[in-house]
Amino acid sequence: MPLLEVENLRKQFGGLMAVDDVSFRVHRDQIKALIGPNGAGKTTLFNALTGVDKPTSGKVLFDGADITGKRAHEVAEIGIARTFQNTQIFANMNVLENVMVGRHCQTKSGIFSCMLGLPSVRREDLESEERAYSLLTLVGLEKKAKSSSDDLPVGERHLLEIARALATEPKLILLDEPAAGLNNEETSRLSDTIYRIRGNGVTVLLVEHDMGLVMEISDEVVVLNFGKKIAEGPPLLIQQDEQVIQAYLGQEIEHA
Amino acid sequence: MTSGRRGRLNKQWLWVGLYALTMAIIPNVLANNYYMKMLIVLAINTIIVIGLNLLMGYAGQVSLGHAAFYGIGAYSSAIMTTKYGMSAWLGIVAAILVGGLVAYLIAIPALRLKGHYLAMATLGFAEIVHILFIELREITGGTDGLYGVPAPSIAGFAFDTPQRLYVLVWMVLVICLVMALNIAKSRVGRALRAVHGSEIAAASMGVDTAKYKIQVFVLSGILACVGGSLYASMAGYVSSESFTLTVSITLVTMAVCGGMGNVWGAVIGASTLTIMQEYLKSYNDYNLVIFGAILILAMVFMPQGIYGAFSDLAKKLKHRLQAIPETAGEQHAAS
Amino acid sequence: MQFDQLLQFIISGITSGSIYALIALGFTLIYNSTQVINLAQGEFVVYGGLIAVSLYAGAGLPLFAAVLLSIIIVTLIGVVFERLAIRPLINHSIMTLIIVTVGASILFKNIAMIIWGRDPLTIPAFSGDDPIMFFGASIIPQSIWVFGITMVTVVLLQLFYKKTITGKAMKACSINQTAAKLMGINSSSIVLLSFALSAAFGAIAGVLIAPISMVSYSMGGFLGLKGFAGAVLGGLGNPIGAVVGGILLGILESLSIGFIASGYKDAVAFLILLLVLFLRPSGILGARIKEKV
Numbered sequence: 111m112p113l114l115e116v117e118n119l120r121k122q123f124g125g126l127m128a129v130d131d132v133s134f135r136v137h138r139d140q141i142k143a144l145i146g147p148n149g150a151g152k153t154t155l156f157n158a159l160t161g162v163d164k165p166t167s168g169k170v171l172f173d174g175a176d177i178t179g180k181r182a183h184e185v186a187e188i189g190i191a192r193t194f195q196n197t198q199i200f201a202n203m204n205v206l207e208n209v210m211v212g213r214h215c216q217t218k219s220g221i222f223s224c225m226l227g228l229p230s231v232r233r234e235d236l237e238s239e240e241r242a243y244s245l246l247t248l249v250g251l252e253k254k255a256k257s258s259s260d261d262l263p264v265g266e267r268h269l270l271e272i273a274r275a276l277a278t279e280p281k282l283i284l285l286d287e288p289a290a291g292l293n294n295e296e297t298s299r300l301s302d303t304i305y306r307i308r309g310n311g312v313t314v315l316l317v318e319h320d321m322g323l324v325m326e327i328s329d330e331v332v333v334l335n336f337g338k339k340i341a342e343g344p345p346l347l348i349q350q351d352e353q354v355i356q357a358y359l360g361q362e363i364e365h366a
Numbered sequence: 367m368t369s370g371r372r373g374r375l376n377k378q379w380l381w382v383g384l385y386a387l388t389m390a391i392i393p394n395v396l397a398n399n400y401y402m403k404m405l406i407v408l409a410i411n412t413i414i415v416i417g418l419n420l421l422m423g424y425a426g427q428v429s430l431g432h433a434a435f436y437g438i439g440a441y442s443s444a445i446m447t448t449k450y451g452m453s454a455w456l457g458i459v460a461a462i463l464v465g466g467l468v469a470y471l472i473a474i475p476a477l478r479l480k481g482h483y484l485a486m487a488t489l490g491f492a493e494i495v496h497i498l499f500i501e502l503r504e505i506t507g508g509t510d511g512l513y514g515v516p517a518p519s520i521a522g523f524a525f526d527t528p529q530r531l532y533v534l535v536w537m538v539l540v541i542c543l544v545m546a547l548n549i550a551k552s553r554v555g556r557a558l559r560a561v562h563g564s565e566i567a568a569a570s571m572g573v574d575t576a577k578y579k580i581q582v583f584v585l586s587g588i589l590a591c592v593g594g595s596l597y598a599s600m601a602g603y604v605s606s607e608s609f610t611l612t613v614s615i616t617l618v619t620m621a622v623c624g625g626m627g628n629v630w631g632a633v634i635g636a637s638t639l640t641i642m643q644e645y646l647k648s649y650n651d652y653n654l655v656i657f658g659a660i661l662i663l664a665m666v667f668m669p670q671g672i673y674g675a676f677s678d679l680a681k682k683l684k685h686r687l688q689a690i691p692e693t694a695g696e697q698h699a700a701s
Numbered sequence: 702m703q704f705d706q707l708l709q710f711i712i713s714g715i716t717s718g719s720i721y722a723l724i725a726l727g728f729t730l731i732y733n734s735t736q737v738i739n740l741a742q743g744e745f746v747v748y749g750g751l752i753a754v755s756l757y758a759g760a761g762l763p764l765f766a767a768v769l770l771s772i773i774i775v776t777l778i779g780v781v782f783e784r785l786a787i788r789p790l791i792n793h794s795i796m797t798l799i800i801v802t803v804g805a806s807i808l809f810k811n812i813a814m815i816i817w818g819r820d821p822l823t824i825p826a827f828s829g830d831d832p833i834m835f836f837g838a839s840i841i842p843q844s845i846w847v848f849g850i851t852m853v854t855v856v857l858l859q860l861f862y863k864k865t866i867t868g869k870a871m872k873a874c875s876i877n878q879t880a881a882k883l884m885g886i887n888s889s890s891i892v893l894l895s896f897a898l899s900a901a902f903g904a905i906a907g908v909l910i911a912p913i914s915m916v917s918y919s920m921g922g923f924l925g926l927k928g929f930a931g932a933v934l935g936g937l938g939n940p941i942g943a944v945v946g947g948i949l950l951g952i953l954e955s956l957s958i959g960f961i962a963s964g965y966k967d968a969v970a971f972l973i974l975l976l977v978l979f980l981r982p983s984g985i986l987g988a989r990i991k992e993k994v
Contacts, residue, residue, distance in 0.1 A: 162566055182569035192570050200563030202627060203556065211560045215572035217553050221581050224552035225545040231552055238553070278572055428796060475979040481795050482738045483937075486929060487978045490971040493926065497968040611922065615803050622800050654811040661804030666789050669797045 113138045119168035121158045128154040130337035141314045143324045146334035152317040160192050161185040187215050191275035192284040197267040201260040208259050209242035212277025245273040264291030285316035301327050386540045402528035406600050409535045410593040412636040415620045416546045417589030423626030425582045426562030428485040431492030435587040437609030438465045439594025444512040444604045454518035461595040469587025477579040499606035511605030515598045546629045623664050625673025634672050705837030710955045716844040718951020719851035723906035724928025725943035727899030733875030734895040740802040743925025744809035745900045749775050749907025750916030754822040772904040779900020813918035821915035847909045930974035936984025
């Protein structure tokens with residue numbers, strides 16, 4: 111059984127069909143990439159998968175269960191975590207605390223036990239802190255644990271978001287353009303990190319514009335254009351696909 | 367790392383102890399009824415502003431209507447004690463229940479709104495409540511208000527003089543402060559700050575944003591009700607004039623001027639502004655002119671509030687102090 | 702209720718509604734250029750009325766000169782307010798800006814109390830007090846002035862938006878500030894202009910209402926809130942909505958006096974505000990608000 115099944119998913123904004131009848135599957139322990147020209151509907155698809163937006167029609171199955179239309183926090187509890195293209199760092203917290211927010215799903219203390227400062231709350235907090243710290247080590251931000259998160263450069267913000275998402279202990283992590291703002295060296299470190307994430311048993315679905323990275327790390331690629339899926343397959347086949355070349359060439363010409 | 371965290375926490379409780387001690391000593395130095403009453407009001411304001419700070423500074427949800435909860439607390443206490451002959455303790459319990467329920471009911475629709483819309487909705491709510499205080503004459507006494515609110519007593523000891531009531535208020539204040547500090551550093555405190563920082567990211571981390579917004583609104587409403595209940599006991603009467611829009615705004619101002627997003631900011635803001643307001647009273651007609659001017663100036667020059675301004679200053683000084691030996695070393699090496 | 706009574710309530714509703722409409726327009730202009738809700742908006746109304754009183758009764762200027770000069774002075778107050786208090790904080794949090802406008806309203810209100818005292822003051826009606834009968838309801842001439850000038854102001858504002866470069870720039874800023882900035886529109890002077898215009902609209906409301914309900918230092922707060930309720934009712938950010946919402950609010954409020962106890966009159970405006978915010982926050986004329994991620 112695939113980990114994630116997307117069936118005939120549609121998302122309409124007014125007259126615009128941002129995601130149009132898209133279906134694909136992500137298998138356990140895969141690294142799958144979602145690519146496509148700007149405005150192809152990649153982030154919209156992510157939003158529809160994670161409960162940020164409700165899909166107009168279609169189905170999302172996770173681990174065999176229908177999760178279509180669940181709210182964002184419920185999706186997170188089920189085991190799907192994500193990062194954001196325009197990073198959404200909690201600027202009012204330090205780096206470590208940001209990651210500790212990710213531990214929310216894994217902890218239970220309610221407002222009353224927190225208010226009373228029960229020993230169980232303190233125990234949970236220490237555990238969270240240690241786990242958050244080790245995740246920061248995984249992405250290489252452990253030295254900045256106590257820094258203000260607002261001072262981080264763009265690249266490190268993406269890394270922080272990855273650590274934060276991992277803190278929810280997801281089965282599937284959705285990365286939205288994690289390489290944006292990274293230099294070559296940082297990108298190659300990122301690909302190591304993504305391999306390590308997969309090595310820890312977390313399936314990866316990523317949206318990315320850096321084709322070098324996508325072709326290097328992905329097991330499979332889904333290509334979207336104008337909201338529709340135009341191709342799916344291993345990187346080598348995708349690179350030779352007529353429609354894909356057309357879609358990207360079309361864009362190149364527009365740019366020029 | 368873990369030991370560092372422990373050290374920081376201990377230091378925080380040291381401050382709580384120091385503050386509690388100071389607040390306990392002051393009445394022994396300023397032992398007259400006028401100062402005692404001011405001190406009680408200061409403590410009550412601090413209790414309410416601690417709640418407002420959790421709501422606004424931590425969770426980022428604006429309320430311009432907390433005078434309504436302050437009033438609901440005071441009236442609930444007054445009605446239960448004067449009309450139904452309940453004890454003052456039951457009055458406080460009633461205040462908490464009624465206020466908590468009203469806060470819950472208003473929070474559900476209101477907290478779907480954001481920013482200015484939320485601010486104006488809470489303001490509109492408070493205006494309606496204020497009009498009800500005046501118009502529901504049969505139960506609120508209309509413009510006359512309600513008289514003869516008793517002070518609580520325990521085992522024959524009545525908190526019936528300002529000195530005695532202060533002991534009670536002081537205890538409630540310290541309990542509220544400790545609870546707020548506990549929440550602030552906990553999982554729930556982080557969830558609240560996450561809602562403030564980015565609602566969508568908070569939700570994607572599994573934080574049920576609607577639930578936490580409602581919880582913190584109800585909590586802050588209840589703290590305002592407790593404050594109102596204590597106020598009714600101190601004054602012995604309640605009237606609608608004590609719960610106007612100006613009061614809501616003054617409370618918010620205390621939270622903002624003290625420094626948002628830090629429990630101590632609430633303590634500083636409530637204390638400073640209560641004392642300042644009391645002091646400005648001697649300027650009669652010019653009182654509020656000066657108050658308004660100070661508000662604007664405070665916001666223009668210290669938008670982070672007093673706590674924020676001082677912690678920035680402390681950080682800069684620390685940097686300076688750390689920089690000096692290094693530069694000295696460099697100069698030495700250069701020569 | 703008989704027809705003439707109903708008509709009477711509606712006419713008085715339109716009169717107070719016109720005042721709310723002018724205040725609502727002021728909120729809208731400032732909101733569109735800055736996203737700030739200026740809680741000192743009602744004070745402009747008070748100053749418009751009270752300064753006109755001083756110029757007319759104190760300085761002995763002719764009524765129309767006093768009225769005109771008062772509007773100009775209040776406009777300048779709006780400009781100074783923007784420069785000193787809003788400009789330095791424009792990028793700060795909503796809370797900070799709310800507190801600043803609240804601080805300004807407390808300051809304005811109490812300065813007014815020191816200058817003009819606590820008693821309500823008035824100026825004569827613009828064209829006499831003889832009521833005109835209209836289907837059994839009586840209309841005082843000042844009511845016609847109130848409604849007429851409000852309508853003229855609205856039309857002029859629309860012309861300004863459609864026909865002048867500055868007006869078009871202002872409209873562009875209200876739709877998309879970043880884009881407007883990229884197109885080379887100086888948004889900081891647009892903000893200043895919006896404060897000037899809002900202050901002027903407030904002052905116009907003040908001089909219009911002074912002969913009917915008199916003006917006292919303390920009435921700014923409530924007037925401002927009702928103007929805001931009108932703006933929200935019509936759809937915050939929409940100038941036509943502000944006018945429709947303001948007048949509708951006036952009529953509903955006035956009718957409520959006919960049906961419910963008058964003590965609850967003020968509660969009606971706030972109840973409407975809450976209902977609109979809870980059920981349809983975009984107002985009756987606004988499009989549904991889309992949230993951006």
